[in-house]
Amino acid sequence: MAKIGFIGLGNMGAPMARNLIAAGHQVQVFDLNQHVVSQLAEEGARACKNANDVAEGANFVISMLPAAKHVQSLYLGDDGLINHLGDDTIVIDCSTIDAASAKSLGEALMDKGIAFVDAPVSGGVAGAAAGTLTFIVGGAQEHFEAVEPILQNMGKNIFHAGAIGAGQVAKICNNMLLSILMAGTSEALQMGINHGLDPKILSEIMLNSSGRNWTLELYNPCPGVIDSVPSSNQYQPGFMVDLMAKDLGLALEAAQNSGSATPLGALSKNLYTLLQNQGAGAKDFSAIFTLFEKK
Amino acid sequence: MAKIGFIGLGNMGAPMARNLIAAGHQVQVFDLNQHVVSQLAEEGARACKNANDVAEGANFVISMLPAAKHVQSLYLGDDGLINHLGDDTIVIDCSTIDAASAKSLGEALMDKGIAFVDAPVSGGVAGAAAGTLTFIVGGAQEHFEAVEPILQNMGKNIFHAGAIGAGQVAKICNNMLLSILMAGTSEALQMGINHGLDPKILSEIMLNSSGRNWTLELYNPCPGVIDSVPSSNQYQPGFMVDLMAKDLGLALEAAQNSGSATPLGALSKNLYTLLQNQGAGAKDFSAIFTLFEKK
Amino acid sequence: MAKIGFIGLGNMGAPMARNLIAAGHQVQVFDLNQHVVSQLAEEGARACKNANDVAEGANFVISMLPAAKHVQSLYLGDDGLINHLGDDTIVIDCSTIDAASAKSLGEALMDKGIAFVDAPVSGGVAGAAAGTLTFIVGGAQEHFEAVEPILQNMGKNIFHAGAIGAGQVAKICNNMLLSILMAGTSEALQMGINHGLDPKILSEIMLNSSGRNWTLELYNPCPGVIDSVPSSNQYQPGFMVDLMAKDLGLALEAAQNSGSATPLGALSKNLYTLLQNQGAGAKDFSAIFTLFEKK
Amino acid sequence: MAKIGFIGLGNMGAPMARNLIAAGHQVQVFDLNQHVVSQLAEEGARACKNANDVAEGANFVISMLPAAKHVQSLYLGDDGLINHLGDDTIVIDCSTIDAASAKSLGEALMDKGIAFVDAPVSGGVAGAAAGTLTFIVGGAQEHFEAVEPILQNMGKNIFHAGAIGAGQVAKICNNMLLSILMAGTSEALQMGINHGLDPKILSEIMLNSSGRNWTLELYNPCPGVIDSVPSSNQYQPGFMVDLMAKDLGLALEAAQNSGSATPLGALSKNLYTLLQNQGAGAKDFSAIFTLFEKK
Incomplete structure (x- = not known):
């Protein structure tokens, strides 16, 4: 079982995080909406005080945010998450954003030795709840293999589309x-x-x-x-x-x-x-x- | 087994007629191309001297022509086939033509008490040879039921789309x-x-x-x-x-x-x-x- | 001044005919709407009993009808106008129809030695009333030259687009x-x-x-x-x-x-x-x- | 006559700057291409050592760059031009960029009390050489009035489209x-x-x-x-x-x-x-x- 940081607990993110908890992982969560953080804490997650706190000892960090600007701000903004991630953490961004942004984020992380895959989903809120999402992953073969078992806890079809950005x-x-x-x-x-x-x-x-x-x-x-x-x-x-x-x-x-x-x-x-x-x-x-x- | 008149022995029509012969029907054929008429005669069809001759005693008359103008000319032109069809013949036009022309032909035939269905095909030359065409039929329910067994000798999927013209x-x-x-x-x-x-x-x-x-x-x-x-x-x-x-x-x-x-x-x-x-x-x-x- | 037959006295045709009367021509008119025929008779036209009557001694016959089927029926239908036009009449069809129909009508008339131009208009009802229509003419150069002065009584810009059909x-x-x-x-x-x-x-x-x-x-x-x-x-x-x-x-x-x-x-x-x-x-x-x- | 800083001396910018020199203005220029800077210096401009140098005492600073990223980098990058412009300088960006970038640049400058108009051009290289460009200006009415005489030295039609960004x-x-x-x-x-x-x-x-x-x-x-x-x-x-x-x-x-x-x-x-x-x-x-x- 892995230690997984999860940021972005909206209509999609919350049920995805629940499925990770249900699979037995140690999940630590953050969202600007404190209410949903408390809810997930009651369901077995560790509530984090801020975004950077989710990186603490994590094997994987998963983000599920509305648009590229939120993703960029989270990882690359002032005192961004990039400065708090360990060398052996793999970042999985499940947000649907433009490929160019995914690539430049991936490059920034790789420059610091941090592994990255983009893994946008389809299947909607119903698929997120049922754990039947489709994940389309971009990244190196070894990273795909590393994240695949985690994604299988949230989805049914996991595809490897190619290099970083290819998922998007x-x-x-x-x-x-x-x-x-x-x-x-x-x-x-x-x-x-x-x-x-x-x-x-x-x-x-x-x-x-x-x-x-x-x-x-x-x-x-x-x-x-x-x-x-x-x-x-x-x-x-x-x-x-x-x-x-x-x-x-x-x-x-x-x-x-x-x-x-x-x-x-x-x-x-x-x-x-x-x-x-x-x-x-x-x-x-x-x-x-x-x-x-x-x- | 039925007596079937067949007009139009091109890339599609010839193999379709062959499949009717193979199924044991009595097939009488015509085309402007005498060569293909002779070929089919050798394979068991009766060669007709002209288009109207195919109507002779036929239970079904099938036409497979390139465009609406050929179909109209065949049935409704000077001394057209409409004047030579028996009351109990069912006309099956397999040509792909516009729906308006199919409807007006159907109406002209029905006015004289002759049953009509439009039955355009898909599946191409290979499907015609293999007898695996799809037929999409427009016409009355009783006429659909009457032509269905004949079309099954040439195709695999036979759909009833609705009234006359609906096939097109x-x-x-x-x-x-x-x-x-x-x-x-x-x-x-x-x-x-x-x-x-x-x-x-x-x-x-x-x-x-x-x-x-x-x-x-x-x-x-x-x-x-x-x-x-x-x-x-x-x-x-x-x-x-x-x-x-x-x-x-x-x-x-x-x-x-x-x-x-x-x-x-x-x-x-x-x-x-x-x-x-x-x-x-x-x-x-x-x-x-x-x-x-x-x- | 010319003797001009005019068929089709709708929103466009009626004011066009009026401008010909005002220019001093001898205009003989027909329309299925008897009311508008009577009106134009009061304004100086000769009322014709049927379409073929407008051909009587006419130097020009002008038609202004809604669609190709009306034009074809008028000229080429049973006992059509084609059988009543004199050798020296020039036919001017001002209807907006497809080029292929205009060409085939022109050919049918030319085969009988009758000159033809297609001359669709733009400028709308207001332009028809004001005599400021644009005419776009297709036909032989000599026929264009012959019809141009007539069209100038109804319009302002008269273009010669090319051979028969080119106007359309x-x-x-x-x-x-x-x-x-x-x-x-x-x-x-x-x-x-x-x-x-x-x-x-x-x-x-x-x-x-x-x-x-x-x-x-x-x-x-x-x-x-x-x-x-x-x-x-x-x-x-x-x-x-x-x-x-x-x-x-x-x-x-x-x-x-x-x-x-x-x-x-x-x-x-x-x-x-x-x-x-x-x-x-x-x-x-x-x-x-x-x-x-x-x- | 005004003191004008000009940055971006490509196919369009160089002839535009020449027309300002010809009109008698004191023009100080910069481009990454040293060759064109030297050329313009021979024609009467002052050659600047770097981009920020063009701001020196300038009444107007004009930029003519290929894309939004160059414009943003020039004004808002590390040690950007925004830090070197005087309060009474009016910035005129003639580059064709997206409206959102123009607006956000304008806001950043206005926040520091520096006036800004976006003024993209049309008319091409020929128009730039002949001084017959069209300028489409976005910005406050008073700033439009202030830049209009300068733009007239380079163009023929000067339009005021609306607020900042409206020119783009x-x-x-x-x-x-x-x-x-x-x-x-x-x-x-x-x-x-x-x-x-x-x-x-x-x-x-x-x-x-x-x-x-x-x-x-x-x-x-x-x-x-x-x-x-x-x-x-x-x-x-x-x-x-x-x-x-x-x-x-x-x-x-x-x-x-x-x-x-x-x-x-x-x-x-x-x-x-x-x-x-x-x-x-x-x-x-x-x-x-x-x-x-x-x-």
Whole structure:
């Protein structure tokens, strides 16, 4: 069993930390929200007084924060965590941030002899609670092997995408593609409906043909085709439009930085922005289906 | 066993007719190309002298032609087939044409008491030869039930999409979505490659995540990820860029006629046109991957 | 002065015919709407009993109809006008239709020795009333020279675009570009507004820079920048969204027929379809500005 | 006459500084390139030993640098210029950078009581040499009035776009719109050409119709329509594809930061990226016309 520092106990971080406690690790936690720190202390964690305190004797330090600026500030800010980490600690950043920031953080840590992997997740709050997250890891092979058993306590699929930063790149490639699948499937279903087809039948046909994709299988955007998905529940999230728009922002930044042409991803981003501007930011991302409806 | 008239013995039609002969039906065939008519006669079909001759005593008449104008001319032209079909013949048009033309042909036939289904196929030349085509059928329930056993001699999956024309609509919805999957997957893979990721690993990650789709599963557009698909064989088709562009033309016509917004489908169409204009029309449609390459 | 047959007395056709009467020509008119025929008879036209009657002794026959099917039916239908036109009549079709239909009509007429030009207009109802329309003419040089003085009685700018059909092509190229200018200008203004800029000042800057275009000059889509344009009058048309969408449909058909890549035109078309599907089809086409608003 | 510090003597900065010298100002210059500093010293400037030296007694300090990181480093880096500027100096940053960076620089300077305007330019190297640049200024009214006479020594049109940062926003709105005009005009011309129209005639028609825009007037992308523009000279720049792509990157960042939907701008950006990936980055930005050509 390991000693694990955990910083960032939000909707995702708290249940992830709980799963580490449940697996028998010695977990020491910090968050600006004292309430959630106390809660986790009651559940078996050690409450830390500040961020740097989580580094104390830790084999692993895990961070799960909202954006790159928080991650940078935590590790590289004035009196940052970088100055408090031991040589044999491995840092695992599970935040979803841009690849360039992940790389520069990794380089800064490696310069001081501290191992680093970026390990963004997918699977949402439900996956965090159930311990079924997907982790997409960037970092050296030996570090991947070292962190894999820890991540398995919180997730089901653990992928090694490549060098430092590759976890972020792979996640953002996947989510950009997901937005295209969702918007494209929505377009196709609406065109069928406009011609009088039954969306259940059309979905069934495409699911068994070359139009098959994850959204048709598990997350149909048309209300009533699959029970128990957000579209059949007034588009209650699930994965919010605002979060998909944030990920698409990271994707376009990654495209820009690498000179990649992503015309469908860029269009998809703008369709999601139109949806946000109609006030649907807090709905599930499958609500893109409604953008194509005849009102 | 049935008596079946078959018109249109091209790359698709000839092997389809062969499968009907092999199943034991009495098949009578016509094509403007006398050579292929003779060939099929040697294989057991009755050679007809003209198109109208195929109607003679037929339980079913099947047509497999390149475009709507050929279908219209065949059935509704001067001294068209409509005047030679018996009351108890069921017409099965397997051509891929626009839904509006399919509907108006169906109406013209029904007005004369002749049953009609549109039944476009997918699966390509290989599927036609192997008898594993997918048929997407539009027409009345009783007519679907009547034609289903015949279509099973030529295909594996037989779907009933709805009323007359619905087969064409469903096929075109599927193929529009397929073009989006292919182009979107290509973009995502290229962006990963531009960041130094291995496309095999990135494909594997997305295939096991929410980016999963038919192209990643069975038809990866990046050379070397899946052996034996067109991308690993210099983009030898397969399903040609020119044919995908034709189907996308039908899709946009269907969108226009129904007031459907299909921004990703329209963009995908234009990316395929850019590819055609670079001289790649005869390559496999997965060659859209090369459009996003850094030269 | 000439003897001129005129068919199609709608919002555009009626004032055009009036301007011909006012110029002193002998005008003989027909429309399915008897009321407007009677009105024009009171204003000096000869009322015709049917479409073919307008051909009687005419130097020119002008048609102004809603769509290609009406034009084809008029000239080439059963007992069509083609059978009643004299050898020395010049046919001027002012309808906005697809180029392929214009060409095939022109060929059918030329085969019978009848001269033809396509001459679609821009300038709207106001321009028709004021006699300030723009005519974009396709046809032989000698026919252009023959019709030019007649068109000058109804318009201000008379362009010769090329051979038969070229008038339609040039008009549709222009209107596709116009939709791009309008949507692009709207995007740019909204982005400025979202950053706190005054749209009047931003418009003034872009009008004097390389962003200058017809919409900024004469038809600003942002309410309050230019008085007396539709955007400053609740987007009362003007040129309706539905009509722009129709023209964009013709443009994409022209792109399809010629293998032209028009990605921005196709996207613009789909943005206009989204606007229609929100119920704004009867507003002025500058209302595309509202699609980009934060609600 | 004023004492003016000038930092950044590249293709744009050097001729701008020359025009200030020619106008009789006392100009003190710095650049990392010693050669150009010596040149300007021979032409009447005072050569500074380092960046901070240009602040010495200056009424105005002007910077003209390639990107935000250079600007930030110059003013706000270790021992940055901010520590060497007098209270009565007005800082004029003419670099094209993102609005957020301009705002935060402005705030940092204002906090120390130093006046700031952002004043990005358009007009290119030719305009810099001729003293005919356009300046788009963001800052307080009194500071605009103070810098206007100085900018008039280097340019012809001096606009006041709004508060600090507004100059960058307005420029980027304009250049995003320009890219849309250029790509849209190219599409429309190619579609006309594909139908057999003469691009000179089609350009003339659209220039006199509602398709009129700056590119048709002054910078036609089709070779041979306007002499002496880049398209008629093998697309020698002019304004490079790479620079337009950079500006479009800033535009999309500005869209992202403000939640603006810019679907045409985003598509235009990706078309320019496709062009870069074909190896055309160093050509003039009107070369987007060639992307739509049939090869």
